[in-house]
Amino acid sequence: MKSELTMVEKANAAWAGTPPDWVAELAHMATVKGLNNVAERLGYSSAVVSQTISNKYRGNLSKVEDRVRGALMGEKVACPVAGLIGRDKCLDNQALPRAITNSVRTRLYRACRNSCPYSRLKGDKS
Template identity: 35%
Template sequence: MKWLNVLRQQVELNGQRPVAEKLGVSNAVVSQVVNEKYPGDMNRIQALVESVYMSKTVLCPVLGEIAWHACHQHQKNEFTSNPQKLRIYRACRSGCDNSDLPVTQNVQLDALANRGNTSAKYDASAVINRLSRQAENEGGRHRLIDLLQDELHSLAARFNKLVK
């Protein structure tokens, strides 16, 4: 279980509390998962770890490619008058493949997808700059290597989706 090794590594590097906060779970949950004694939904914890630390993404019909955990946070949003949040709210309730919510809206998801980013081009220079800045704040060269590996895995997953 690669994700469990990643979780253990993050706890060792950063501590249990920061990892729990980043995952949005309690310290007890992280402790139980690391010690393989968690009685709850391990698939949910696995998906959280893969999203936060291993770049697991989904394709949102409104926002484009986003982190899995961000998608599930958007699903918890309430009805709003903010135009973009309203489009997300409706898409999550209109049969989006990534949504765990029941279908309660009748919105054309294809139409929503075309309203999002007009350019989905991958800007390698921007990503390298962003990851370099993040690595400087989080531990230097070794962290940069980890971040670049995660980005490469994410790119591979996106490429493989396109090839299918």
């Protein structure tokens, strides 16, 4: 009977023995906490997490990396509106729609599109 590889073993095999630090952490957490739990925490499907670990994900890896670094590795960024926040929360804030009835959300919306060095939306004033 063939035994299943752990996510760490899959990552090591897929990334030629040396996965990036964030992939190694992702694989470790998926092994310890379970693939579905980690996927839910990141806001991705388990398929995206598995494909990332296996070096087969064709989507935006840098966005997955930012989520892993924020949610699993505790990386913080200095938001010009919210202060020191997790990188994953930064991405969440960027995805929020403009809310003219909420001054903080309006400031976040503008900062994410104009002045924030961590934004993926620079200049997107839609």
